[in-house]
Amino acid sequence: MKLIVAVIQPTKLDSVRTALAEMAVERLTVYDAEGYGRQRGQTATFRGIEYQTNLLRKVIVEIAVNDDFLEKTLSIIENVSRTGQEGNIGDGKILVLPIEQVVQIGGKEKGPSAV
Numbered sequence: 001m002k003l004i005v006a007v008i009q010p011t012k013l014d015s016v017r018t019a020l021a022e023m024a025v026e027r028l029t030v031y032d033a034e035g036y037g038r039q040r041g042q043t044a045t046f047r048g049i050e051y052q053t054n055l056l057r058k059v060i061v062e063i064a065v066n067d068d069f070l071e072k073t074l075s076i077i078e079n080v081s082r083t084g085q086e087g088n089i090g091d092g093k094i095l096v097l098p099i100e101q102v103v104q105i106g107g108k109e110k111g112p113s114a115v
Contacts, residue, residue: 001099001115002070004063007033008081008092013059019080020063025073027115029062037090058092064099066112 008016013030020028034055065073074094083091104114 001102001112002065002067003097003099004061004065004070004073004077005095005097006061006063006077006081006092007035007058007094008061008077009083009090010057010059012081012083013061015080016061016077019076020073023069023072023076025063025065025069025076027064031060033058033060037093056090064102064115066115070096 006016010032017028020026034057036054036056061077063073074096077094081092101110102112102114103110107114
């Protein structure tokens with residue numbers, strides 16, 4: 001079992017959710033985040049005043065998958081989240097972490113069947 005943590009652009013969230021649902025990956029957690037990587041923020045204008053934003057808005061998607069779904073899920077997130085043909089700086093990152101145990105609170109299931 002693995003935990004996939006994908007940091008993506010907010011505009012790509014609906015596309016990722018739709019593509020994952022088509023593959024029967026429907027259980028995920030989404031939350032807003034701010035951060036920066038190589039792009040180091042951006043310059044914006046508000047009411048005629050230019051200012052520097054150091055943190056950019058991102059969305060974090062967490063998905064627990066069984067090992068047989070890992071590569072398919074990673075491929076979908078990577079391909080759907082990419083902007084342009086080759087991708088761009090700021091498209092995000094995908095992290096894969098091992099899961100030692102899963103316990104479903106309501107159904108009392110444990111292990112891979114609880115995912």
